[in-house]
Amino acid sequence: MPQFNDxxxxxxxxxxxxxxxxxxxxxxxxxxxxxxxxxxxxTDLTFGEWEYAxxxxxxxxxxxxxxxxxxxLLSDVLGVSMLVDAVNHREREGATETTVLGPFYVGxxxxxxxxxxxxxxxxxxxxxxxxxxxxxxxxxxxxxPVDVWHADDDGYYDSxxxxxxxxxxxxxxxFITDEDGRISFRTILPCSYPIPTDGPVGQMILxxxxxxxxxxxxxxxxxxxxxxxxxxxxxxEGDKYIDSDVVFGVKEELISKIEKRTDANMPDGxxxxxxxxxxxxxNFRVRPGxxxxxxxxxxxxxxx
Amino acid sequence: MPQFNDxxxxxxxxxxxxxxxxxxxxxxxxxxxxxxxxxxxxTDLTFGEWEYAxxxxxxxxxxxxxxxxxxxLLSDVLGVSMLVDAVNHREREGATETTVLGPFYVGxxxxxxxxxxxxxxxxxxxxxxxxxxxxxxxxxxxxxPVDVWHADDDGYYDSxxxxxxxxxxxxxxxFITDEDGRISFRTILPCSYPIPTDGPVGQMILxxxxxxxxxxxxxxxxxxxxxxxxxxxxxxEGDKYIDSDVVFGVKEELISKIEKRTDANMPDGxxxxxxxxxxxxxNFRVRPGxxxxxxxxxxxxxxx
Numbered sequence: 322m323p324q325f326n327d328x329x330x331x332x333x334x335x336x337x338x339x340x341x342x343x344x345x346x347x348x349x350x351x352x353x354x355x356x357x358x359x360x361x362x363x364t365d366l367t368f369g370e371w372e373y374a375x376x377x378x379x380x381x382x383x384x385x386x387x388x389x390x391x392x393x394l395l396s397d398v399l400g401v402s403m404l405v406d407a408v409n410h411r412e413r414e415g416a417t418e419t420t421v422l423g424p425f426y427v428g429x430x431x432x433x434x435x436x437x438x439x440x441x442x443x444x445x446x447x448x449x450x451x452x453x454x455x456x457x458x459x460x461x462x463x464x465x466p467v468d469v470w471h472a473d474d475d476g477y478y479d480s481x482x483x484x485x486x487x488x489x490x491x492x493x494x495x496f497i498t499d500e501d502g503r504i505s506f507r508t509i510l511p512c513s514y515p516i517p518t519d520g521p522v523g524q525m526i527l528x529x530x531x532x533x534x535x536x537x538x539x540x541x542x543x544x545x546x547x548x549x550x551x552x553x554x555x556x557x558e559g560d561k562y563i564d565s566d567v568v569f570g571v572k573e574e575l576i577s578k579i580e581k582r583t584d585a586n587m588p589d590g591x592x593x594x595x596x597x598x599x600x601x602x603x604n605f606r607v608r609p610g611x612x613x614x615x616x617x618x619x620x621x622x623x624x625x
Numbered sequence: 626m627p628q629f630n631d632x633x634x635x636x637x638x639x640x641x642x643x644x645x646x647x648x649x650x651x652x653x654x655x656x657x658x659x660x661x662x663x664x665x666x667x668t669d670l671t672f673g674e675w676e677y678a679x680x681x682x683x684x685x686x687x688x689x690x691x692x693x694x695x696x697x698l699l700s701d702v703l704g705v706s707m708l709v710d711a712v713n714h715r716e717r718e719g720a721t722e723t724t725v726l727g728p729f730y731v732g733x734x735x736x737x738x739x740x741x742x743x744x745x746x747x748x749x750x751x752x753x754x755x756x757x758x759x760x761x762x763x764x765x766x767x768x769x770p771v772d773v774w775h776a777d778d779d780g781y782y783d784s785x786x787x788x789x790x791x792x793x794x795x796x797x798x799x800f801i802t803d804e805d806g807r808i809s810f811r812t813i814l815p816c817s818y819p820i821p822t823d824g825p826v827g828q829m830i831l832x833x834x835x836x837x838x839x840x841x842x843x844x845x846x847x848x849x850x851x852x853x854x855x856x857x858x859x860x861x862e863g864d865k866y867i868d869s870d871v872v873f874g875v876k877e878e879l880i881s882k883i884e885k886r887t888d889a890n891m892p893d894g895x896x897x898x899x900x901x902x903x904x905x906x907x908n909f910r911v912r913p914g915x916x917x918x919x920x921x922x923x924x925x926x927x928x929x
Contacts, residue, residue: 327712337835341833341834342834352668353664356661357705361709366709367709375696378696385687396675399661400638400658404635404662404666405665405672
């Protein structure tokens, strides 16, 4: 006959998962229950706090749209996204460090010729980016698709703009490595920007007196066949928020010293246009493996 | 300079809450982060599992409407709601045991005269319910509002019916205790019923091979001035699901032995109409205290 005090209750809930067909699902459910129950017991959570949590999670879910994923944002600001990245990449073996995909990846980008200006219509300081993709032994990898994307000078990604569907990509492209593993492109120097603060996650961040900023960075997704897909950012040294990224995504190895140049031509021999301009040089090392390149996670599934 | 491995990351996230103005909020955020991070680290959560969790939580949030709260359902089936109840009611001092409010409380009910049939238009076996409210010393408490509600013979609450707004309450009323602390009413014998299985929580329950049923019960909310509001159910002995309530709400003390009667009159001297009928007798003891009676938690707040 059931009669649960607070510890007996946990045992009963754990037992309810006995018939779970998949052992991994069973393990995850059991650990989830242990973890949630330990939290409630340790904090002596009040009814009012429980109600607040229910309402908060509901608002997070209802803020999600086909172009916004507030639960990923919640995971990000609690450091959970970076921790999932960390536990899945404990051994790098010399490969480039990883960081979060972020919510602004929109799937495979359109391939463009090397040297293309991917931000032709944007205000900002000009930047030339050059990179080389190699394996762990330093051997260049040819024909590797490299997706790049970054925020504009106002701190917005193209996909956040209301006219994104009609005006097409900006500061977003794919380059294919040449025989020497190299890519290059023109763009603008990105700036630091706040995560969206008009939803429950932003309100939470401001409520606990955290700032909402990410330090300036360029996203890279390097997807070499026969190698583990590399999801990372290159950060810009000296950024005001480099030590306090709101999503905890910075790793020292991923910080690039950007050079200020006054040469009339950029490294591909073509005119810089205006001077000075910036040069970002960052090379990627990928390690053997298989893996599915990440897909964007925006759409709410049909049974929602 | 930041460079987080999986353990350093947790420390950095905890430190980000340093400036939180309210010490209780700071404590809750820190414990939440410790708990979430420990879960990810212990399970070595994969990217695919993390994505599934993000999508699941999003679907739970998007299933919520002004008349449905899927996050409360999630809390219920993981035993979290009953645990919050347990840690807030560790010492009963002889007062009646508590259980979950559930998602079908709709706020203050309409007061009705003793003996009223609150389910006049429903199919089902007739039942007379009699109860008495006393303090811990057994002294009857007069003029105490007692809200009652239960499911119909098909397992639905009135508030789940599409025509609820126009047809008004059914199997739902308020009675005010008389000078001797007593209330009584006529209704039908409730039956066991499944929680909603057309949403992500129901799908999860079925996926782990749990049944979705709650054993038959009548909800009571006893709100005596100067006493702690009592939120509880009275369960019906012999129910098929009495040992496996999907929300873990059963407590032995709350199980009532229902008597089958063939008397022509019910205890208030008025005709039973048809026979046999059932008699539920259950008395409540409340303890001194203050407290705000629970409010229904359906509405999604405006900034959702």
